[in-house]
Amino acid sequence: MKSRTLVFLTLSLAFLVGCGARTQPTGLRVAVIGLDGATWNLLDPWIEEGILPNIERIRREGFSTGLLSVVPPLSAPAWTTAITGTNPGRHGIFNFDHFDRERFLPFPATSLDRKTKAVWEYLTESNRRSIAVAIPLTSPPDSLNGVMISGFPHLSESGFTFPPELEQELVGYRLHKYGEYLMDEHEDAFLNHLYAVRESHGRVGLDLYRRKDWDLFWFVFLGTDKIQHFFWKFMDAEQRGDVDPATAEMYRHAIRDFWIDIDRLVGDFVEATDSNTVLFVVSDHGFGPIHREMRVLRWLWDEGYCDINPTRSRVLYLPHYGGELAINRKDRFPNGVVAPGEEYEQLMSELTEKLLAVRDPANGKRVVSEVFRADRIYSGPHLDEAPDLLFLPEPGYFFGRGSPMEEGGTFGVPSYTFSAFHDMRGIFLVRGPHVRPGRGEKDLRLLDLAPTALRLLGETIPLRMDGRPFEGPFEESLEGAAPIRFADRPIEREVSDRRIGEMREKLDKLQALPYLR
Ligand SMILES: [Zn+2]
Missing domain, CATH: 3.40.720.10 (Alkaline Phosphatase, subunit A)
Structure with a gap:
């Protein structure tokens, strides 16, 4: 049929x-x-x-x-x-x-x-x-x-x-x-x-x-x-x-x-x-309430992906908030440090695994529901301008920015004025x-x-x-x-x-x- x-x-x-x-x-x-x-x-x-x-x-x-x-x-x-x-x-x-x-x-x-x-x-x-x-x-x-x-x-x-x-x-x-x-x-x-x-x-x-x-x-x-x-x-x-x-x-x-x-x-x-x-x-x-926040830039620091000079970090967090990461590829950024090919692929797999394994220490819950490679969900001539990895939160979670210099940890209550966000x-x-x-x-x-x-x-x-x-x-x-x-x-x-x-x-x-x- x-x-x-x-x-x-x-x-x-x-x-x-x-x-x-x-x-x-x-x-x-x-x-x-x-x-x-x-x-x-x-x-x-x-x-x-x-x-x-x-x-x-x-x-x-x-x-x-x-x-x-x-x-x-x-x-x-x-x-x-x-x-x-x-x-x-x-x-x-x-x-x-x-x-x-x-x-x-x-x-x-x-x-x-x-x-x-x-x-x-x-x-x-x-x-x-x-x-x-x-x-x-x-x-x-x-x-x-x-x-x-x-x-x-x-x-x-x-x-x-x-x-x-x-x-x-x-x-x-x-x-x-x-x-x-x-x-x-x-x-x-x-x-x-x-x-x-x-x-x-x-x-x-x-x-x-x-x-x-x-x-x-x-x-x-x-x-x-x-x-x-x-x-x-x-x-x-x-x-x-x-x-x-x-x-x-x-x-x-x-x-x-x-x-x-x-x-x-x-x-x-x-x-x-x-x-x-x-x-x-x-x-x-759609929409739903948010009660907890994962601070993505702070997390990248914890995991050792960042450099004191942000333009030299292996992984970049570029938005104001949200689940997306850019790899600082040599062929895409002027100070890029990651070689396309094997090094890039290795880093992408590592990040995907780590993100899916993230747990909120306050309650042991999973935080990231899905991780997508841009080259799997997007197609077309502007693919290179996209972030490399995109990820969605479990219900109740929000992805904020955070920084290693700020007080407070990698997880906490939302630090933005939002109390609900998109799904x-x-x-x-x-x-x-x-x-x-x-x-x-x-x-x-x-x-x-x-x-x-x-x-x-x-x-x-x-x-x-x-x-x-x-x-x-x-x-x-x-x-x-x-x-x-x-x-x-x-x-x-x-x-x-x-x-x-x-x-x-x-x-x-x-x-x-x-x-x-
Ligand atoms: Zn909105």
Whole structure:
């Protein structure tokens, strides 16, 4: 049976490649509402309780399951994967920061660093219109056939729309600030900021949605991620024991109340959705509480991988936080000390084994759940820019940085202001024409959203895209309405060296500001 299916798929692929026009409109439109960091761990019980009636409705009328993020499950690589249908080795975004190996300094990634096309760039080639609102790492905005409002992070307070003059019309539109600067006793100010952003993004997003002059509408709401990072500790204050009980009481329901409000926003979108629109509600990664921290740089010191001069260390820890290591290879870093080949392979195996064996001395628990070699999970021309090893934590753990100079050991309570962090399993919901109602048995992949959108819109899917259209959520009727058509369509975007150079200069100036750190 399996081989027959395969033969059939191969034949139909051969038949479909290269025949037909690039675009054959299907009469369908595609809307994606991204709820950053949404997790079934929170939403399931609240749906049960009946406090999220609009999300519950989409679940009842449509198809739902889990959605697997990318490694590392961070908004920058995850949303970039979602909008391009390519893996980080091809689109070149691995984190919110890049690392300049010559100068041995991190610098912020921007949309100009994205090396493959987003869905709206394919649609622009076909003279079709897109609206993209507040998608992370789309700053500065692309020029497209349609409208774009750039998403977090913002490099400045202006210049965040395409066309540029739109900015003047967006009265009261608020940009997300860096929540990492939420300090204790500033909870109210932070909540006010999140609600102000929610109000203005919801208002502007719905207004653009209702105008209906689009084929693709893609809106991301980031506040859900932000509030979960900083307010989770008030939900599980008893287990943690490090939160003032009176403060915990005050903010115990902050995340829940925010979700009730977000559910209303989702309801407004559903109400404004016409019968030709396939509406997706997705998150870029999941979420869970963190109670303990492993300080990775400190661990590298303990294990003897570091040198007093950090540029001479065998193993480098370059991000602000998270599970990733770079090997200081002679062929990749100016002061590299590790030879590619046998020495490198030996070190990679040794680190993998050691990481998987790490135990938290406080309770004897495993800390690292999985270790990945970049060359096994990524492919494409930017693989060499990736960290060499990536690893994910066991539930409840966070990978911080730490340093040998600091007080405190290699393990401890989280030293960042986060009390919850991302995991790999986001949410997936879809409702609309040709959708098969029900629950999916298997999780889908975020990587497959872009090719699915192209398919629904009657666009050919580039063969070199890594993602493939979802099949599970749709009825067979979709095969007739929107057949899957592959083509040898270029996926690379062209960003001039001049623009990239100008951006680097701008970033160098901004780096001097604590704001971006
Ligand atoms: Zn986050």
